[in-house]
Amino acid sequence: MMACSGRILRSTGTTLGLAALAMAVLALGGCGSDPTVPQDQVTVTPADAAGQTGYLVWALARIGPEFLQDPTLGVHISKRDPGNLVFSGAITGSCDIHFANGVGDPTTWDQAASGHMLTAPALPLQFRPFGPAGAALALGFEIEAEIDRAGGTANVHGTGTLASGPLTTTFTLAAVEVALAGYPAGGTLTTVIAGHTAVVTFTGGNTASGLVDGLTFTVNLATGEVTEPVR
Numbered sequence: 001m002m003a004c005s006g007r008i009l010r011s012t013g014t015t016l017g018l019a020a021l022a023m024a025v026l027a028l029g030g031c032g033s034d035p036t037v038p039q040d041q042v043t044v045t046p047a048d049a050a051g052q053t054g055y056l057v058w059a060l061a062r063i064g065p066e067f068l069q070d071p072t073l074g075v076h077i078s079k080r081d082p083g084n085l086v087f088s089g090a091i092t093g094s095c096d097i098h099f100a101n102g103v104g105d106p107t108t109w110d111q112a113a114s115g116h117m118l119t120a121p122a123l124p125l126q127f128r129p130f131g132p133a134g135a136a137l138a139l140g141f142e143i144e145a146e147i148d149r150a151g152g153t154a155n156v157h158g159t160g161t162l163a164s165g166p167l168t169t170t171f172t173l174a175a176v177e178v179a180l181a182g183y184p185a186g187g188t189l190t191t192v193i194a195g196h197t198a199v200v201t202f203t204g205g206n207t208a209s210g211l212v213d214g215l216t217f218t219v220n221l222a223t224g225e226v227t228e229p230v231r
Contacts, residue, residue, distance in 0.1 A: 018169075042166055042194075049196035050210060050217045050226045052169050056162055057189055057200055057208060059091060059127070059139065060171075062176040067115040067145040067154040071097055082109070085117075091139070093125035108209030115154065118142040125165070138163040143173060153179050156187070170192040175203060183221045184208075 022049035071082045079113035085092045096119075099112035109115075119125060124140035139161025148154070156176040162169040170189050176187030191198045200219055210217045215229035 043192035044167065044196060046196055046213045046215050046229050049191070049193050049198050050212050050215075050229050052162065052164070052193055052197060053171075053189070053191045053198040053200060053210060054179050054224045054226035055127070055137075055211070056139075056169065056171055057219045057221060060176075060189065061184055061202075061221050062091075062171065063117070063179070064143075064145070064154065064156045064173075064176060064184065066097065066117065067112075067147060067156065067178070068152065068180050087125060088203040091125055093119070093123065093128055095119045095125065097143075110148070110149070112147050116142075117144070117149055117158075117165045119160075122163075127162075141171075145178075153177055153185075165210050168195060 003175045060226055065086055071085055081100055083096055085097055095117055097115060097117045099107050099109050100114050100116070101107040101111060102113040104114075119140045119142075121140070124138040127137035127139060129197045139160065139162050141158060143156055143160070145154040145156045154177070156178055157170050157173050159170070162171065170193075171189060174190070175177030175189045176189065177185040179185070183204060183206055185204040186198070187201075187202050189200045191200075196213055198210055200210040202208050205219050208219045208221060210219055210229075212229050215231055217229040218227045219225070
């Protein structure tokens, strides 16, 4: 949670979670933000893993609903590619999106029973939590969705990675139910980073519950901010 010169820009907002920002500092600058610290000495705590997970939750909760929206936003401009999305704001870059009908044939977004969204291997989406001049975190993914057009929802699943400096977080989305408005109503996001595994469960509200190394935390889906993991 993605051509041609007439692309639509998707604005993803700019508010980021405090714990996620701390994780980005650790990963990009080494312990204590000292660039001389060797990359293999970076230490990741359960709180860091929860923070990185919160940042992914924030982003993917916004990328998933694109399966339910016209990629061109209904504006007909010559040479626009309806199979490509371009994001702006705190998340930038592009990914491909394709739609198919019930028998698997390509179709338009409004006739689709399923969708497929993916970044090119060498062109992940970019997170810039410290503004345009700051270092970027790279988000790559391949996700699919079963689309309930009448109900206005999509069931999203797939995998991807978030790379930040020397560290890479892998993630899996399972049965995440999204709509154009609101927050995911069900499903899970599982992340693995530096030996830590975190699982976030969506229940439809603006807060999702998480578990990392036996510790519980919550994620604010509006900001990506997480609470300190506790027993």
